[in-house]
Amino acid sequence: MQELLTGRRRLLPGFSGEWPRHPLKTIASMHGRIGWQGLTQAEFTMKADDPYLITGMNFRDGAIAWEEVYHIPEARYQEALPIQLRPGDVLVTKDGTIGKLLYVDHIPYPGKASLNSHLLVFRPVNGAFLPKFLYYQLASKRFQDHIDLEKSGTTFFGITQEAVGNYLAHLPSLAEQQAIAAVLSDIDAEIAALEAQRDKTNALKQGMMQELLTGRTRLL
Numbered sequence: 001m002q003e004l005l006t007g008r009r010r011l012l013p014g015f016s017g018e019w020p021r022h023p024l025k026t027i028a029s030m031h032g033r034i035g036w037q038g039l040t041q042a043e044f045t046m047k048a049d050d051p052y053l054i055t056g057m058n059f060r061d062g063a064i065a066w067e068e069v070y071h072i073p074e075a076r077y078q079e080a081l082p083i084q085l086r087p088g089d090v091l092v093t094k095d096g097t098i099g100k101l102l103y104v105d106h107i108p109y110p111g112k113a114s115l116n117s118h119l120l121v122f123r124p125v126n127g128a129f130l131p132k133f134l135y136y137q138l139a140s141k142r143f144q145d146h147i148d149l150e151k152s153g154t155t156f157f158g159i160t161q162e163a164v165g166n167y168l169a170h171l172p173s174l175a176e177q178q179a180i181a182a183v184l185s186d187i188d189a190e191i192a193a194l195e196a197q198r199d200k201t202n203a204l205k206q207g208m209m210q211e212l213l214t215g216r217t218r219l220l
Contacts, residue, residue, distance in 0.1 A: 025165025051112035
């Protein structure tokens with residue numbers, strides 16, 4: 001990721017030239033919930049027909065654990081149009097555990113979701129970047145170093161939207177962004193397959209231990 005996302009060394013054939021750098025605020029729109037607008041936990045619902053309310057606690061390895069997400073009434077969802085989520089959105093936590101990232105690949109029924117007050121959503125301005133490429137770049141050490149430098153607080157850390165917007169993003173051509181995102185997506189898929197195999201093997205081991213350590217199955 002460090003090699004692919006900085007352009008210091010080209011690992012993919014067919015691309016050349018320097019990568020321009022742009023402050024994130026000049027290439028992406030950034031929106032977050034302004035306070036809670038009076039929203040309280042008592043208003044959270046478990047009704048499947050209501051829109052989702054995404055929090056940083058719902059992030060799981062760059063995806064949303066939808067089965068854990070609370071819902072909010074439709075009226076609350078309609079209050080904040082800029083943070084109504086869309087497939088392709090990139091999210092980042094800006095308070096508490098700062099810098100957790102998420103790429104929205106889909107929104108389950110009813111196809112509506114909003115953000116709580118600790119998240120920012122990024123969208124490209126004038127097609128400046130591919131969202132999946134930005135997701136991977138923000139997952140890189142460069143962005144994490146930027147957060148560590150710019151965060152504030154003592155026991156509860158946060159980073160301002162302005163500080164996030166000052167991050168200098170490397171942006172190659174859209175074609176190279178697509179190629180890099182495809183390579184990293186393939187690696188993610190391979191990692192997920194290996195982790196699934198590991199979990200299956202662990203489950204098999206646990207089952208064998210129960211048999212061996214209770215005497216139900218004798219090997220000797």
